[in-house]
Amino acid sequence: MNKLLICLLIIHVQTSSAQTITTKLSSAIRQFEADDQVRHGIISLYVADAQTGKTVYEHNAHIGLAAASTQKLFTSAASFELLGSAYRYKTVLGYDGHIEHGILNGNLHLNGYGDPTLGSWRWGDTKEEVVLEKIMTALQKNNIKKISGDVLVNEGAFSIQPIPGGWIWDDIGNYYGAGCWAINWHENQYDLHLQAGKKEGDTTDIVKITPQGTTVHDLINHITTGKKGSGDNAYIYLSPYARDGFTQGTIPLGSQPYVISGAVPNAPMLFCYKLEKALNKQEISFNGRFKLFSRAMADNDSWPEMQKTIITLLSPSIDSINYWFLRKSINLYGEALIKTLAYEKTGRGTTEKGVELVRNFWSERGIDKGAINILDGSGLSPQNRVTAHAEVKVLQYARTRPWFNAFYNAMPEYNGMKMKSGSIGGARAFAGYHTAKDGKQYVFSIIVNNYEGSAGEIVKKMYRVLDLLK
Template identity: 50%
Template sequence: MMQKVYTLPYLFYFRGMFKPPLFIFFFLFLCNALQAQTVAQQLANKIKLMQNSPQLEHGIVSLCVADAATGDILYSTNEQMGLMPASNMKVFTSVAALDLLGADYRFKTEIGYSGNIQDSTLYGNLFIVGHGDPTTGSWRYSQTKPDSIMSQIGNILRNAGISNIMGDIILDGSKFSFNPVPGGWSWDDLGSYYGAGNWGLNWHENQYDLVLKPTRTGDTVGIKSMAPEVPYASFVNELKTAAAGTGDNSYPYLPPYGDIAVIEGTVPAGGLFTVSGSLPEPFTPIAAALKQFFIDHNIVHTGTIQSSMDYTLSQKSLPHYNALIGTLYSPTLDSIIYWFMKKSINMYGEDLIKTMAMEKYGVGTTDSGVAILRTYWQERGIEKSAFRITDGSGLSAQNHVTTHGLVQALLYAKTRPWYAAFYNSLPIYNGMHMKSGTIGGVKSFSGYHTSARGKQYVFSIIVNNYDGSTDAIVNKMYSVLNELKK
């Protein structure tokens, strides 16, 4: 006769040692504790190997890992050390913006006029007043592309009965401060597309694209075209052609409000090559787009196109419209956050902190936006001394945060109604949903991952002052994070 085999819980039940609910609870608790110990030990082993590598002889690594379900810290090292986060700063900015502004928040651009309209002619000024929309003229959304923006403005004029404008056009970007970039940004970054500033009125994400014609190795690269154009800027071209396959090593220098651009470095030999830089201001290309639209659609304009920048420089009072005739709206904030995180658009981050300030104080400045961000996170448990920041994107080397603070922010995001949109905005690296960050000597990853056993982790890892290649340090960081996949 076949002998019946009883499982351990079954035997315990019949022998009266434990009641099933209590035993099962204890058994599961023991299993989870052992699993947590195993993960923590494996992480500790991998971190030790990483810390002992020559790449980190004079560097530091910080890691914090939490249980997504309970918030318990499962493993940490140097988690309270303030380190430069690079673009992991965007985690703090995104969460605060979604909370304070709302996932369905839309930026607006107002169209208004002063004077009067008679027989399809505006006798007065037309105003285009921005409220910080970072997507105006952007190629990322169908409704924000330059042609679409101009068509929307044309429709507003047509609906108001305006076919001719006998007055000036005022481009008003005064809802944001005159200084378009935060303090602490490197000169090397200001001219590049990722160092673009922001104004109350923006265009094409405030970047231009240069189409280049590489020649023979060692020779000067030709400039074929620029779009949007900045006609008053003079380019000093010191860009050379390098061997094929060497990649983009170009460095454009054109600061805000500047009119002399220097472009240095190399681009690879081969076909046409495109590099992107930051516009010194957005008003000139907006004016050019308007002029062309008016020509194409037979709208007569007899005045000039002026901007809030012009009024500031001339120390004159900026006029305002008397009648509002239409409003352009941006995509919703959750869709803006998607691109902000996926493509790490620094200009969006600076725009968001200024917008939080604008909504609270009427005018958006970096300093007031940073203050709002600091207060917001202090109220959610991050100590003031653990959150020293100067911008909203992480481009500044003056930002210092902790991996513990980043994990707190990610845990908080999980409790919010917009969490799904935030989670989907995180890029996927190494098979994990996480935001990356990179500036000189800094690499960071923060995000979420669900293991093969179905356990979700929240984590943040930052390395500062490493030596050698970025690829090498990233591989070491991946080796650590791979322990969360098991």
């Protein structure tokens, strides 16, 4: 009898606790919705018990909203499952023809398969100088001192379209809107060094563009000097494959050059520039020229097959790439993963096919496709629509998988909670995990769309709701 009473008491306490948090969340959402900042907006919240999967609270949880970078959770988890945490990108150097007396009688080949870390500064093994040194060392070991043919750079594994549909003009020319090719370099990012004027409102001067070889020919600079401490409010407008563009906005008043980052308009060409410089430094001459596969196909030129591999460069593993993808929200990594899924499953890396594969993957695991209406792998497109309920389902699924620790550790921490954030115009979102003081574990997603006023203030109000889970 005593055991039965104890069990009933425990159930009563747990039920009361659940009812309490549900009541508190309901009250907090009502108060939030009455706030002037969301008078014309919408709030979505879904909270589940991490242990049982049962719903703790839901509000507009099945309405598709722009979730910005919290959408990365769908791409991340699907990539762990479909590619594997140990998956590594490869970039292959080889040749056709034969080597005799230090001369390659044929063409040097480099085939790319979408490695977004090639030339990245985030790992010691991927840095520009390290990658180029590996290539030069491989040529030396094969006694290649001269190339009689061309240097053939094959970026045909991915589509020629580097930008997903739905990305906006204000984003595309800037570093976070970098396109994705089968050959990427330096995270397809360059730095624009600007000198502010002597007072607010003055024009600014472009000091330099680094690194060299970005193919950016001319930027008409309309960036002016803002208030001291006003931060980066400057934008670069330059489309993929273009050489000329313009800038607008402001940078803060200051005596030192101020750096903003842009998206390289043609990453394969930047790589070609860097490889040519390395060959010249090593005094390896070639009679031909650099050729890109995409251009050759457009011109109906022949393209000989690589006959022998010299070296295969490998990227860090997916679990390592995913760390930066979620922790620093690198959009390029998401777009590379989406195209890689398509390439590995169909032989052709397109955003559209990759998105289809991700939606199918989650549909097979119980999430309606209508709850994941996405156009990209990173969440940058304002046309993306996902539900808070779907995000929680992904987070719950991840907890059951062998790669969960890598996934969880990659999640940033905000407001004392492990959660991914999302931010685009008029939209803020958070989704993640939290263990309350009483040991209760929660999985949650909160999305706010079409708010007015300060983004900082709307985040504070979202935190107040999430604080109830503590």
